[in-house]
Amino acid sequence: MAAAAPGVNPLRGVKAAIIDLDGTMLHTMPDFQVAINRMLAETGLQPLSVAQIELMVGKGSEHLIRSVLAVYAGAAEVEQRFPAAMKAYQRHYLDINGEHSTLYPDVAAGLDALRAHGLRLACVTNKPVSFARPLLEQKGLAGYFEVLYGGDSLAQKKPHPLPLLQVCRDFALDPAQVVAIGDSSNDAQAARAAGCPVLTVPYGYNHGESIHDTDSDGIVDTLLHAADLIRLHNQIAN
Secondary structure (H helix, E strand, O other): OOOOOOOOOOOOOOOEEEEOOEOOOEEOHHHHHHHHHHHHHHOOOOOOOHHHHHOOOOOOHHHHHHHHHHOOOOHHHHHHHHHHHHHHHHHHHHHHOOOOOEEOOOHHHHHHHHHHOOOEEEEEOOOOHHHHHHHHHHOOOHHHOOEEEOOOOOOOOOOOOHHHHHHHHHHOOOHHHEEEEEOOHHHHHHHHHHOOOEEEOOOOOOOOOOHHHOOOOOEOOOHHHHHHHHHHHHHHHO
């Protein structure tokens, strides 16, 4: 789907929102760093910095662990080490899941406002659902979402449009009625391919790239800003 034509309101008639998790609702990078570096320590490898890990996060756990191993080894050795490394990473992540993560500003207020405006809510993340569900529960966010899909819930993950299209089917809504809100090009590309409008936040993990270079329908400072923008556009449309 191309960007909306001049004069067309992409947020008009929005009735639901699909919200990303890591880098959008929660600052989870400290959890990633602790789990990854504990995994590396098991195999005698040197730890990685947050700056290094930030460039690897966002495309699912398999991509993350392969990217981590690629710092130390060639492609063949990465594949050889991958099963044990993945198992160790999952064990360590589950041990500390959420302990070092914090809510971004106005997340709860934004979710409250979105629901107050009558929007149905789904969370779609590339994080495994076994990590995502307890994390949302721990941070008091689980009750906001009717639907949760992790990176291993469906046959494809973002930037493929399948998870977003599945939410649209779950809600019995046209993609044009479902806005995606995220922090990276993965979210924007998935939304464009699905035919959903998309808003992006500037503070998350976008593979080291500026969010201003990402094709979206607007950059919002917080989820509360997103809720206010959606409400305003719907009022104008009506």
